[in-house]
Amino acid sequence: MPPKAPYQHRNPIVRYALFSIGWISFVLGMIGLLLPVVPTSPFLLLSAACFLRSSPRFYVWLTEHPWWGRYICYFLDGQGIPRRIKVLILCMLWIMILSSAFLIVKIMWVSVTMMVIAAAVSIYIVRLPEPQE
Template sequence: MSSSLRVYRHLGVRYLLLTIGWLSVLLGVIGIFLPVLPTTPFLLLAAACFMRSSARFYDWLIGHPRLGPWIHDYLDGQGIPLRGKVYAISLMWSSIALSCYLVPMIWARGFMLTSAVLVSLYILRQKTLPARVPHP
């Protein structure tokens, strides 16, 4: 798996990506237990950051028995859980709405709203992962 990774050589970029990656792992794990945080988007962000900063951490995350399946479902084209889609879109639009309220520049509002629409369309176009039946 790690042979196809593109790890940045610039040390500052690698440390920034590692920091964002580990913060995303932390938020993703918290999201497993708290319904207000989406798990899948944070773990996908962590995987993307680790893919570009550390083959070792990327392999660890992808191979993790609890966290890996969240990422594999998306990477294998099986989709994103409905809960992850709802939370990602809800949190994004909430933050965009607050930002549009706080930022008086019309061009910035237009940029934020356009970005939110495009990201929402991307998320909605992804397959929705069927609900898993818990094993006894």
């Protein structure tokens, strides 16, 4: 169930701009599933926010999607991320960052920066609340 009732913005220019931004951020979020540097969750949340005011149909599709809809709703409602998903996110994050830092990136300060950013993201994720499922 979507956390908020979607509606279309009255101004068609704003509506089409939000719709376009929503799809661009959705595509970037899907790319983020494969690339360690590109985040997934912020882009999916941005998509939900854009679709909320531009396309009720796509907002409902996104928030009721079987793979990520429930988690978007949890986050939008302020309930956080389930523990199982936190563990999955952290494992994938560190596998991708460490493999990139040690196998691909040859500049030491870039590798260290990547690991510092991963540590900060990890702290943020761990501190998020966990919903009662």
